[in-house]
Amino acid sequence: MSLAQQRLLRLSSIASSSTRTLHFSAVRQWQGFENERHYEPGEDALKRTWHGLTYDFRRWKRRYQEARNDAFKRRHPIAHMKHSVMDHEVFPYRAEVLIIGGGLTGSSTAFWLKERFRDEDFKVVVIECNDKFPTSSSMLSTGSLAQQFSQPEHCEMSQFTAEFLRHAGKHLRVLDSEPPSVDLLPSGFLHLATTEETAAEMREHWKLQLDKGARVSLLTPPQLRERFPYLNVDDVVLASIGLENEGTIDTWQLLGAIREKNLTLGVQYVKAEVEGFEFERSPTSPEVHSLMEDAEEADEDKWKRQRVIGVYARPQMTDASARPIRAHLIVNASGASAGKIARMAGIGTARSGMLAVPVPIEGRKRTRFVVHAPDVPVDMPFLVDMEGRLHCRQIDAGHTYVVDLTPTKEEDAAINHADTTVDYDIFYDKIWPQLVKRVEGFSTAKIKSAYTVVEDVNTFDSAPVIGEHPMYTNIHTMAGFGERSAMHSIAAARAYAERVYDGAYHSINLRRFDMRRIVKNDPIVEKYRY
Incomplete structure (x- = not known):
């Protein structure tokens, strides 16, 4: 018999002998809570009344069983109260x-x-x-x-x-x-596709969105010029915009x-x-x-x-x-x-x-700029440009916008995510030229403030x-x-x-x-x- 077979035989004998000498009590449920639903006022009067009348008895029964099975005898089976007194004040x-x-x-x-x-x-x-x-x-x-x-x-x-x-x-x-x-603040997101490949993907995604009940419309360049005449869409092949259930919240x-x-x-x-x-x-x-x-x-x-x-x-x-x-x-x-x-x-x-x-999941630094653009029309939708990387959102009913640029994998690898300082070159070199290209009114935009946020990104x-x-x-x-x-x-x-x-x-x-x-x-x- 080999050494490995001898070890396996010895392990099995030890395990069998240990199971014969050890006795375990029956495994109990960790709490035994009933999966009861909550009845809103006026929902079901009879069931809600019966639930209210019988709830205290079920709770007392559960607490009685917990106290009887408490090995340290911390609570009396009859006179014990809640598990913790003043939970909002103690750790x-x-x-x-x-x-x-x-x-x-x-x-x-x-x-x-x-x-x-x-x-x-x-x-x-x-x-x-x-x-x-x-x-x-x-x-x-x-x-x-x-x-x-x-x-x-x-x-x-x-x-x-x-x-x-x-x-x-x-x-x-x-x-x-x-x-x-x-x-x-309701407003539709306007996604712009500048290549035939991204336009084909946009059509396929549009079918999926309609199948799930979303109200999304596809717009051709002539339709974009008619609906948003201040937008420069010379390089746009296709666009999609949400018609409802889109906007920003506080x-x-x-x-x-x-x-x-x-x-x-x-x-x-x-x-x-x-x-x-x-x-x-x-x-x-x-x-x-x-x-x-x-x-x-x-x-x-x-x-x-x-x-x-x-x-x-x-x-x-x-x-x-x-x-x-x-x-x-x-x-x-x-x-x-x-x-x-x-x-x-x-x-x-x-x-x-x-x-x-x-x-x-790691923290990734993202920089956002709050700009004031008085010459931009107030009916401008939430713009998503540069193949989904550039985002421009209106945050109130005035002319204040929040803009940011999602970095590429190469750019993200070069960012020091532990540094929370704002890099204004991102706005002046990459974001502002693209905004002026799309909407000429952004040429007079001024930065009001800027901040960085650490997002939980799944790498x-x-x-x-x-x-x-x-x-x-x-x-x-x-x-x-x-x-x-x-x-x-x-x-x-x-x-x-x-x-x-x-x-x-x-x-x-x-x-x-x-x-x-x-x-x-x-x-x-x-x-x-x-």
Whole structure:
């Protein structure tokens, strides 16, 4: 018998003997919450009344069972109260769902989780870092809302966002206060195709957009001259413009309204920074461990034999140390820091296997210029030129525009993304000449201000990463939206809530956007940028 066969025989004998001597109790569900739906006032009077009468009894029964099975006897089975007293004042130590990132994506995820299941014991905690808010994409986003995409899921998410924002006052209203406003400025996005190849792609994408219910019109150069006589379209072959559900929104007001609504739903926001993850490893006998030390798969087996049970978060206060927060589900919605947070959990650090594939989300510096152009007609649409790289948006009813230029791969590689200073040569050398070429009125434009924003860009295919990790199934990623965060994060958060509660996507199928496509090297290419 060979040495390898002897080792296998010894491993099997040790494993069989260990199973005979160890006794395990029955595995219990992590909380046993009922998946109850929420009834709005006036929706179904009888079911809503019955739900209100029986809810307290089901909650008392659940708390009684939890107290009886508490090994540390921290709560009396009859007289115990809530898990935590004054959660809004103390640092949490446990949560059902822990969301890393309090921006638009993280707050939207918390909103849909608590909107669908409003149980006070179902604890949702959002960790946010105030130091990263001033340069985050949620704070500095232009708030573009468009319907023109080359991927069907993007069209569906934008349409849902438009419908949600149309009734934002109803969804996000807090008690008897005034309905919140998101200051939607409607205007269609005008995409210009200057080659026959891009015109052919525009026609194919137009068919897809119509099939998904978007209202988009194709315009020939004569139609462009008739509708927008101030545009120079001598080199344009074909154009497309959105007829409805397109414009810009105030992401500051939208995020503030969602956060205020979350507080009334019981979501706890914690000012802290994640410094690591807490793991729990399955026990291994010393004999088995000693035989596996010299094996090639020892490192990968170490990762397989552990699971994530929480994070270590350091409160943003003087001389504070990191404290553990246990959680059943962890959502990585940290935007540009999503790749860094994933590496803390070992994702992308292993030598082989699933954990060798990183989450390819990094922060990318983008520069935007606010210009005042008094000679430009006020009815100018949102212009998308230079094959989708140049964007010019009107941000109010006057003559103020926000312009930016998406860099090429070569230009992006040469940018120092850690430097937040503004490079005005981008405007004077690349943006301004093209604007004057399209609209002569931009010749008198003046720069009012300029700023840089750090966007969470997926360097693999520029599409978001949505869903659980193949190995650590309780770690979910909700990041990589880039410039499409304002128009897609709300819809993606609703789909994530469906995935958590029902185990599948119902409204919009976002299964293509999980980590499997990165493992299989199957990118999702989106032709339209905003």
